[in-house]
Amino acid sequence: MMMAGDDAALDETLASLGLTRFTPPAPKPGGLVHVFQIFEERALARLGGIADAYAAPGGIGFGFTEHRDLDAIAQRGSKDVICIYSATVRTMWSLANAVMGIREMFPWIDDIDRLGAPPPPPKGELFFVQQATFASEPIRRKLGAALFDAAMDFALMHEVAHLWNGHVDLLHQRHGPLPYREMHLVEASGLDLAEAQAMEFDADSFAVQKVLARVARENPFAEFSEGLLRDHKVPQDGELTASWYFTWFSIYVLFRAFDEACIVAAATPRPQPSAPLRLACLLPTVAGVAARQGWSKLDMGQWEIIASEAALEAEGAFCRLRRAAVDTDTFKSAWDGRAFDVIDYHLRTWERLGPALAPLRRGAMPAAAGSVTASARIA
Numbered sequence: 001m002m003m004a005g006d007d008a009a010l011d012e013t014l015a016s017l018g019l020t021r022f023t024p025p026a027p028k029p030g031g032l033v034h035v036f037q038i039f040e041e042r043a044l045a046r047l048g049g050i051a052d053a054y055a056a057p058g059g060i061g062f063g064f065t066e067h068r069d070l071d072a073i074a075q076r077g078s079k080d081v082i083c084i085y086s087a088t089v090r091t092m093w094s095l096a097n098a099v100m101g102i103r104e105m106f107p108w109i110d111d112i113d114r115l116g117a118p119p120p121p122p123k124g125e126l127f128f129v130q131q132a133t134f135a136s137e138p139i140r141r142k143l144g145a146a147l148f149d150a151a152m153d154f155a156l157m158h159e160v161a162h163l164w165n166g167h168v169d170l171l172h173q174r175h176g177p178l179p180y181r182e183m184h185l186v187e188a189s190g191l192d193l194a195e196a197q198a199m200e201f202d203a204d205s206f207a208v209q210k211v212l213a214r215v216a217r218e219n220p221f222a223e224f225s226e227g228l229l230r231d232h233k234v235p236q237d238g239e240l241t242a243s244w245y246f247t248w249f250s251i252y253v254l255f256r257a258f259d260e261a262c263i264v265a266a267a268t269p270r271p272q273p274s275a276p277l278r279l280a281c282l283l284p285t286v287a288g289v290a291a292r293q294g295w296s297k298l299d300m301g302q303w304e305i306i307a308s309e310a311a312l313e314a315e316g317a318f319c320r321l322r323r324a325a326v327d328t329d330t331f332k333s334a335w336d337g338r339a340f341d342v343i344d345y346h347l348r349t350w351e352r353l354g355p356a357l358a359p360l361r362r363g364a365m366p367a368a369a370g371s372v373t374a375s376a377r378i379a
């Protein structure tokens, strides 16, 4: 295995933005491992699962940088690079735990809590968790960990899309070898806003398909199904109903946290619509792909009910944590058909963007086998 701190492509990418690597803190006695380390291991396993080049040692430059923006970057250099900003991991982990700390959220979960579960970790150890992959956590924390996992998987696959769908290469072609970043993208690169919006939609569509494919395979929220279905009237989809519901919940929280971070960082203009509309825009893709792949029997209307119910619950939790009122009018207006107008707008941009991206689309960069440098490969 490549040693941490031994990735020149990642360091070079960060240096181009004036950033440095953030290394996950070392484990503590008693099997306590930092949440960054757990996420890093999962991210590398998932990246290895979608491309042989990423499965090779050092096949992708993956890591973190310490920064207060809720951001992520994708870059192609001597190999593919994905860097997640520390605030993204911290915020999503804190939010998932805080949401589950609201006793009124999913109250059914406490009814089915099992006796004999191990006690929660000592106070002040929010970010250090048991290595046994959350499995030994009390059930509320376990659901929080699963929500975090689904949200971060989406964030990761969204960055993969920027690499594979030609977005990073197009940015290089037009504006030089900048990394593709989520916040300040248009400000920093001069990328056309409509094109950036269409690429963000493309990356979300790619990510949601990868995430749902995994959810259909692994059914990660199965154990929360009984309680959820007792309290929520949502369209049934066999054993996967709860996993669909909580996956939408997770993705919504990620979008919502990103909205908040963009406002705080005054990141404008931004190429993503606000959380409810961003989620609604994914539904036609999901309904189509899920039916085609045989993942689900839900139709478009049923997908919309599950996704909007989960998103509203997530919005309620988010507002409660921020002591803000839910803006129900803005939320509801996302589901009144305006997503189709947004998609239509992206498709019109795609008429000129699609042909530019087509020759740039490809999978992972081939693994450089560690010792082979870019110049050696050219020679």
Ligand SMILES: [Zn+2]
Pocket: 158, 162, 181, 182, 200, 203
């Ligand atoms: Zn993006």
